[in-house]
Amino acid sequence: MSKKISDDLNTFNQLAKYLIDSSKKMGVSKYIEAEKVLTNFNIELNENEISDKKLVEYLKKIISYTPKTSTNLFFNQLFGGIDSKAMLGDLLAVILNNSMSTYKIAGPMILIEKEIIKNVCKIINYPSNSGGTIPTGGSMSNFMSMVLARDKKIKSIKHKGISDKLICYTSDNSHYSISKNASFTGIGKDNVRYINTNHFGEMITKDLEIAIKKDIKNGHVPFLINATMGTTVMGAIDPLNDISSICQKYSLWMHVDGAYGGATIFSKKYNNLNKGIEKSDSFCFNAHKTLGAPLSSSIFVVREKNHLHYSFQNEAEYLYQTDSDEYNLGKSSFECGRRNNSLKFWTLWKSIGTEGLSYKIDHNYYLANIAYDYVKNNTNYTLFSKKNSLSICFNYKDYDPIQICTNLYKNNILMVGYGECNGNVFIRMVCVNRENDKEDILNFFKYLENFADNKN
């Protein structure tokens, strides 16, 4: 390794220390208007080189104003905190810099990815001919499921393109990637049916079946139901067993988008939330959301791996020169140069075992249920969430949730977002930072109430 790399690794250590120390002092981050960043932070790119000293100086300033998603004040989006072993794996992946397309250029990393897939399939009771891949994120996992479902329904589409009106079903609380993916796969955004949800954001399967029957009557071709395990806003879980019965009845592909809540498969205590997942055709979860792997870490598994190979394999003589398809993972994935997103999840899983993953998930639910109880037992709050949801949705007194969230952010008190479900707008507190404890959850409410009552 060159001296330059080892010098820059030393610089990295210095910057990492600076980041950790400043996180303790600075909250999530001081607010600065986006328009001022370019000039205030020397971000503009110039013709001439700068010294290493100047570069470090600029980086420090940029770091200090970049939101610290690992602090105990970040409850905004569906990730938070970082697991140090996963971080270690990811840093190594950067230095090793392999592409996961062939065994020849990734070596043992291929076996690491396969081991993760094998174990996830086993945990959800998929059969021995199951398989999977590690795509760039949940949106891509959902995209791949739509391609598989499409190609299974009409095999010739892969070569001839779409001529039938294929229809996909998903809840009106599902992730927006479903709509985008319908456009990318040639299905068309207008051919996504958004099924009503109940008060908690769970799909109403009676309405689902009515919609399918109507489409069949009109000569359309239903092909996919996307069930969500942990909706983006409410953290709701669609009724997986009922959806699987409907899939079987109408020969539809069942994908479970567990990007947010799917890692619950590792929990022994909350296993009942996963019932029905074993009957799905494909499933994904994001280890970067609830398990602390750095972004991104999405695991996508398929009940029958042949489908993955059929849809995603393409010959390329310049690439596949040694070893069998079993080890040349480019034949069952989307990208050619695919980043190694396996190592970080492996270092995490290997170091703490499946027991440790179970504990992490249980701790998330423990924290979420503390927040749930706090809101439920306090008459100043209106609660919208169900028990055992990782998102606690509520309003405080009659304060405007949008205004409170924005002001908390701009005043660097804490970071939390708002959401909407069935016409109600509320504060959405996301409890996925396993480094937090009971006190951090109670502090959240203390800071929120203090700010709302005195300064908002």
Ligand SMILES: Cc1ncc(COP(=O)(O)O)c(C=O)c1O
């Ligand atoms: C339910 C659900 N599905 C999919 C995604 C997309 O995942 P990613 O951000 O990794 O693309 C999200 C992200 O929040 C999500 O909540």
